[in-house]
Amino acid sequence: MIFDANALCRAGELLDHRGSAPVRLSAGLWLACLSHGRCGVQGGREGPLLLEPGCLLLTSEALVLCPTLPCRLAGVRFAGALADQVAAALDGTVAEDGGRCPGAADALALLASGRAAPSPSFCFDLLCRAARLDEAPPRVAPLAAQAMAAIRKNYASLYGVDELAAALGVSKGHLVRSFKAAAGITPGRYLTSVRVEAAKQLLRSTDAPLDLVASLAGFSCANYLCRVFKAETGCTPAAWRAAPGPGDGAPALPMDEIYV
CATH class of the missing domain: 2.60.120.810 (Jelly Rolls)
Structure with missing residues (x-):
């Protein structure tokens, strides 16, 4: 078949x-x-x-x-x-x-x-x-929920927790304490996880070069993406892209070229 x-x-x-x-x-x-x-x-x-x-x-x-x-x-x-x-x-x-x-x-x-x-x-x-x-x-504390929404919306351009705290009108220390109490991790750690997830989706769904993937996911360069990606997932971006995708065990499907 x-x-x-x-x-x-x-x-x-x-x-x-x-x-x-x-x-x-x-x-x-x-x-x-x-x-x-x-x-x-x-x-x-x-x-x-x-x-x-x-x-x-x-x-x-x-x-x-x-x-x-x-x-x-x-x-x-x-x-x-x-x-x-x-x-x-x-x-x-x-x-x-x-x-x-x-x-x-x-x-x-x-x-x-x-x-x-x-x-x-x-x-x-x-x-x-x-x-x-x-x-x-899931329901979370209002400040943590606002921070999560801001991170998910602006992960590609957000410089870090200092900028996030300023945008939310609170101190960095208060944001970190509130966020960790609600989510169990720091906002910086959450930002990294969102960026890595975005990179994973782009790697799996496009043939975009690593420099473009890094930029779209919020990383400063391809080398930094590779270091963080390996630390978070245990494999390189190239290995992730080459591996079969999630699903029902069907064979990996070829990717079409992306033009930028």
């Missing part, structure tokens, strides 16, 4: 929208990200929604996206058996901070703009990440 990757997960339709015109999403499993502007969502069972910059939208419903400010939207409609399973399990439409899925917004932008080819492996990895959006996040 020959394994058909396209039957499992593929891109059925791509969205790359700029401007103020309404956008109609056909019925099917869509993942979209709003990178700029603001956008209303109409037609879902939950009623109207408003997307802010950085939001991810996961839906299996036919929707109309109505920009209230000029928008940049990137998205993909998944097709295949896995997409059908996720759509069947999804309860309506989910709109969440894109920081809950590190790397998803970057992957969508690459895919929609044509800088990454919509290979089955790229779509499979992206869909596996997106499927976690409807999981309820």
Whole structure:
């Protein structure tokens, strides 16, 4: 029996929208990200929604996206058996901070703009990440929750805990103590883990060079990425990229070239 990757997960339709015109999403499993502007969502069972910059939208419903400010939207409609399973399990439409899925917004932008080819492996990895959006996040102390959200949203550009504490209006010491009491780790350690996770997703889903992966994940250079990645995962970025991806034991699928 020959394994058909396209039957499992593929891109059925791509969205790359700029401007103020309404956008109609056909019925099917869509993942979209709003990178700029603001956008209303109409037609879902939950009623109207408003997307802010950085939001991810996961839906299996036919929707109309109505920009209230000029928008940049990137998205993909998944097709295949896995997409059908996720759509069947999804309860309506989910709109969440894109920081809950590190790397998803970057992957969508690459895919929609044509800088990454919509290979089955790229779509499979992206869909596996997106499927976690409807999981309820654990409750944590307000300051720690704000810090986590800020880290997930700004991990690529955040210089460190000092900048994070200043942005939240608290001292570094107070932030570190509160964060560790709530999460069991320091905010610096959490920032590193988010960056490593973003790097893992980019390595698995694209053929981008290490310098670009490092930049997108928030590391200063490829050498620093390699050192931290090895310390965190026990393997090099190259070894992680070459290893079979997560899933049901199917063979690793070839990656398409990414143009930057």
